[in-house]
Amino acid sequence: MLTDRERLRLRMAHPALVSLHRALTRLTSTLTVMHTGAHPDDERSGLVALMRVSMGMRTVVACSTRGEGGQNSLGREQGGALGILRSREMEEAAKAIDSDIVWLGHGPDDPVHDFGFSKSGTDTLARWGRERIIERLVRAYRQERPDIVIPTFLDVPGQHGHHRAMTEAAEAAIALAADPQAHPEHFAEGLAPWRVAKFYLPAWSGGGETYDDEVPPPPATVTVAATGPDPATGLSFDMLGEFSRAFHASQKMGRWRTTPQTRWPLHLKHGPGPERDIRDNLPATLVDCAETIGGQAAEYLHAAQSAIENAISAFPAPEAVIEALSAAKACLASALDTPVAADMAHRLKRKQLELDAALSVAAGCMATAWVEPAQLAPGGEGVVHVAIETGSAATINVGLATAPFISSGEAAADGPLWHIPVRIAADAPVGNGFLPGFSSLGGNGPVGVVLEATIGGQRVNWHIDLEDGVQILPSHTVAIDPEALIAPLPAAGETHTVGIRSDAPLERLGIESTRHIVVAPSPGGLGITLQPSLPAGRHTLPVRIDGAEAFSLTPISYPHIGRVQFLRPQKLDVLALDLAMPKARIGYVGGSADRVGLWLQRMGADVTVLDEPVLAGDLSAFDTIVIGIFAFGTRPDLSTATRRLHRWVEDGGHLVTLYHRPSDGWSPEETPPRRLVIGSPSLRWRVTDPAAPVTILAPDHVLLSGPNRISSADFDGWNKERGLYFASQWDEGYEPLLSMNDAGEKPLLGSLLSAAIGTGRYTHVGLLLHHQLDRLVPGAFRLLANVVQPARL
Numbered sequence: 170m171l172t173d174r175e176r177l178r179l180r181m182a183h184p185a186l187v188s189l190h191r192a193l194t195r196l197t198s199t200l201t202v203m204h205t206g207a208h209p210d211d212e213r214s215g216l217v218a219l220m221r222v223s224m225g226m227r228t229v230v231a232c233s234t235r236g237e238g239g240q241n242s243l244g245r246e247q248g249g250a251l252g253i254l255r256s257r258e259m260e261e262a263a264k265a266i267d268s269d270i271v272w273l274g275h276g277p278d279d280p281v282h283d284f285g286f287s288k289s290g291t292d293t294l295a296r297w298g299r300e301r302i303i304e305r306l307v308r309a310y311r312q313e314r315p316d317i318v319i320p321t322f323l324d325v326p327g328q329h330g331h332h333r334a335m336t337e338a339a340e341a342a343i344a345l346a347a348d349p350q351a352h353p354e355h356f357a358e359g360l361a362p363w364r365v366a367k368f369y370l371p372a373w374s375g376g377g378e379t380y381d382d383e384v385p386p387p388p389a390t391v392t393v394a395a396t397g398p399d400p401a402t403g404l405s406f407d408m409l410g411e412f413s414r415a416f417h418a419s420q421k422m423g424r425w426r427t428t429p430q431t432r433w434p435l436h437l438k439h440g441p442g443p444e445r446d447i448r449d450n451l452p453a454t455l456v457d458c459a460e461t462i463g464g465q466a467a468e469y470l471h472a473a474q475s476a477i478e479n480a481i482s483a484f485p486a487p488e489a490v491i492e493a494l495s496a497a498k499a500c501l502a503s504a505l506d507t508p509v510a511a512d513m514a515h516r517l518k519r520k521q522l523e524l525d526a527a528l529s530v531a532a533g534c535m536a537t538a539w540v541e542p543a544q545l546a547p548g549g550e551g552v553v554h555v556a557i558e559t560g561s562a563a564t565i566n567v568g569l570a571t572a573p574f575i576s577s578g579e580a581a582a583d584g585p586l587w588h589i590p591v592r593i594a595a596d597a598p599v600g601n602g603f604l605p606g607f608s609s610l611g612g613n614g615p616v617g618v619v620l621e622a623t624i625g626g627q628r629v630n631w632h633i634d635l636e637d638g639v640q641i642l643p644s645h646t647v648a649i650d651p652e653a654l655i656a657p658l659p660a661a662g663e664t665h666t667v668g669i670r671s672d673a674p675l676e677r678l679g680i681e682s683t684r685h686i687v688v689a690p691s692p693g694g695l696g697i698t699l700q701p702s703l704p705a706g707r708h709t710l711p712v713r714i715d716g717a718e719a720f721s722l723t724p725i726s727y728p729h730i731g732r733v734q735f736l737r738p739q740k741l742d743v744l745a746l747d748l749a750m751p752k753a754r755i756g757y758v759g760g761s762a763d764r765v766g767l768w769l770q771r772m773g774a775d776v777t778v779l780d781e782p783v784l785a786g787d788l789s790a791f792d793t794i795v796i797g798i799f800a801f802g803t804r805p806d807l808s809t810a811t812r813r814l815h816r817w818v819e820d821g822g823h824l825v826t827l828y829h830r831p832s833d834g835w836s837p838e839e840t841p842p843r844r845l846v847i848g849s850p851s852l853r854w855r856v857t858d859p860a861a862p863v864t865i866l867a868p869d870h871v872l873l874s875g876p877n878r879i880s881s882a883d884f885d886g887w888n889k890e891r892g893l894y895f896a897s898q899w900d901e902g903y904e905p906l907l908s909m910n911d912a913g914e915k916p917l918l919g920s921l922l923s924a925a926i927g928t929g930r931y932t933h934v935g936l937l938l939h940h941q942l943d944r945l946v947p948g949a950f951r952l953l954a955n956v957v958q959p960a961r962l
Contacts, residue, residue, distance in 0.1 A: 186485045190401035191267050192527035196477045197225030199516040200453050203315035205339040207331035209236045209259035210417040211321045214410030216433045218266040228268040229313050233335050238283035241762050243419045249277040250735040257730035258416050260607045265413035270607035273305045285889035286857045287330025294334045306342035311360040316451050317367045322375045327383040367440030381850040389434030405429035416729050458513050466507040473500035490531045495625030498524045525629045533560025538618045539636045546644040548595040555587040562622035572615035601736050602640040614638035637732045645673035646722040647712050653742040655771045660699035668694040673714050680710050703745050707945050712739040746947040749876035751958035756791040760800030763939035781806045792959035793823040802833030815842045819927030823960040828894045828935045842931045848897030855893035856909045864908040872955050883948025892936040895919035930960035
């Protein structure tokens with residue numbers, strides 16, 4: 170028997186042993202727990218890590234949206250592109266704690282999507298479709314068969330409306346999932362009614378920097394507690410959770426806690442009690458299952474349980490582990506050869522898959538797979554390559570599991586490298602690759618690798634995923650620059666050039682002219698002539714290839730998620746509006762999360778992007794400097810430049826900051842030229858209704874009266890919400906310019922503040938201005954033009 174010191178030395182020398190430990194702990198429980206949330210990163214990762222790694226339960230995170238309406242601290246991906254990024258982050262986060270995922274929403278074009286912040290669960294369910302989201306949860310329960318369901322947040326006032334909606338729907342779906350009369354269409358898909366045995370609510374508050382639960386949590390009836398660190402890594406389960414959360418990098422997740430959380434209190438709302446452990450009164454082990462099943466199968470299950478315990482005791486000695494696991498696999502197969510009720514059989518079949526995975530790890534069988542070319546189109550062909558280390562297995566057979574629209578050829582070996590041809594059907598659907606779920610045992614995506622070997626005398630099958638999953642993309646894509654033109658009226662025959670790039674011959678590309686917009690070939694691209702008759706509003710011209718809809722392709726690549734593509738229909742937008750621009754030399758400090766600098770350029774402004782060397786230099790050439798959202802949190806050189814910026818304001822410059830979170834390096838006393846506190850929790854300092862009435866408090870103020878006179882009409886057609894991270898306190902030198910509030914709440918004055926300082930000016934914008942620009946909302950352009958005017962006119 171190895172000593173603790175010897176085990177630690179082996180773990181440090183052989184990180185693969187951690188994988189073996191994870192594979193073995195899967196075998197200790199026959200329970201599934203589902204954790205429901207609304208966004209990627211909602212999961213209580215430390216709790217999930219504890220339930221999976223320490224308690225051995227299969228964990229499934231059911232997430233309603235892809236997070237496409239959220240924010241991005243990494244780059245400029247927004248909307249659907251952000252949804253893809255956050256979906257991949259969620260999948261990598263799940264890998265870190267060996268969890269599964271069920272996606273209930275299918276992307277930004279699905280009714281169940283992240284439409285931005287909401288304060289109401291009722292309104293959220295109305296937008297998603299209450300029956301729709303509940304039906305999808307019923308399907309998830311029947312598909313994944315959770316014994317336990319735990320929502321991530323409480324359905325209480327002061328909590329995010331999406332969270333409230335998911336908690337309400339998760340509870341409502343329980344009775345329907347067990348009802349044989351509900352959603353019979355599921356049964357044709359091989360699903361059957363399923364009864365969730367226990368439904369818990371969090372017995373902790375969801376308040377903090379963002380939320381503000383207005384009522385206390387329910388009393389704890391049981392507590393999930395860590396009795397020590399993870400034996401394989403020595404880390405607390407809370408820290409394992411934080412390593413998982415770090416993959417949510419676009420949301421700045423993953424924190425080091427000097428005192429890790431070790432207890433998670435829960436309130437049992439539905440289910441059998443009393444209990445001292447969430448596994449009480451449930452078939453938690455193979456022995457528990459044996460008591461229910463009885464007969465000859467029970468003897469086999471007792472033997473399988475004993476063999477699994479022997480494998481765990483033998484860790485990390487691979488030969489002894491393989492011998493014990495092989496015995497467990499044989500016993501389990503014998504048990505399944507006897508009559509076993511469906512509500513128990515699924516547990517045993519899951520254990521078969523987990524035993525195969527554990528045997529492959531114990532034998533040292535490892536594989537890496539990828540596809541070439543990386544992009545596959547309908548009618549196209551490629552090759553999947555698989556690099557294999559056989560370990561103690563003499564031979565490994567290699568095959569593919571593919572979607573119906575993908576066929577594979579015969580695998581050919583070249584030493585340790587295998588090659589398998591694949592062909593994409595001509596009618597294969599193109600898309601953004603939003604997977605319906607993620608399995609910790611592999612088999613994700615339209616193409617996966619299936620491996621087979623004899624290990625310990627047992628025939629073993631297991632799956633591995635490709636390094637970058639297959640995504641079916643169009644044969645040809647188009648990029649135009651710019652994709653939107655801002656046209657101050659009257660147009661008066663104004664001409665623009667739009668650059669166009671494609672891997673299709675240029676003669677196959679086209680944008681059709683209209684009565685008001687004439688398109689013609691031009692050196693360097695397409696000439697766009699705006700007719701004097703061009704009316705105000707947004708004009709959209711689709712780009713086509715051979716007369717069919719064309720798509721643009723945006724690569725998304727980060728070290729923590731790999732490579733993925735965002736696909737969208739390509740079009741040219743022309744926004745014609747009444748817009749006057751001030752004469753100003755503008756410097757723009759981007760935090761990479763907005764495109765305000767780009768929009769200013771398209772509006773005709775004289776804009777210089779202030780990278781680190783320029784920001785550290787002489788700023789006297791600039792009339793106005795705009796600091797983008799989050800920039801104080803993503804640009805360390807801004808902290809160094811702060812005092813210089815303050816002097817520049819005193820000397821006549823106009824400094825404009827777009828909204829920041831309190832965590833974005835924002836010091837109320839030091840970051841702005843005069844004290845300004847960003848409200849927290851943010852739920853109390855934002856207006857989520859994009860149509861909320863706006864009162865203009867100072868219509869003759871220099872920022873509202875010219876060069877464009879701002880009126881309530883400029884706030885028509887806003888998208889997502891009015892603004893967030895409003896100021897809650899400020900120096901008396903500031904003047905609030907706008908007042909707004911959600912229905913039934915008090916007016917908020919901190920959305921747009923400006924102060925004259927020395928001979929200059931400082932303005933803070935809490936409005937969701939950058940998002941409105943991306944959505945081509947006319948009033949946003951007019952307001953931005955006013956906000957960036959020089960302090961000295």
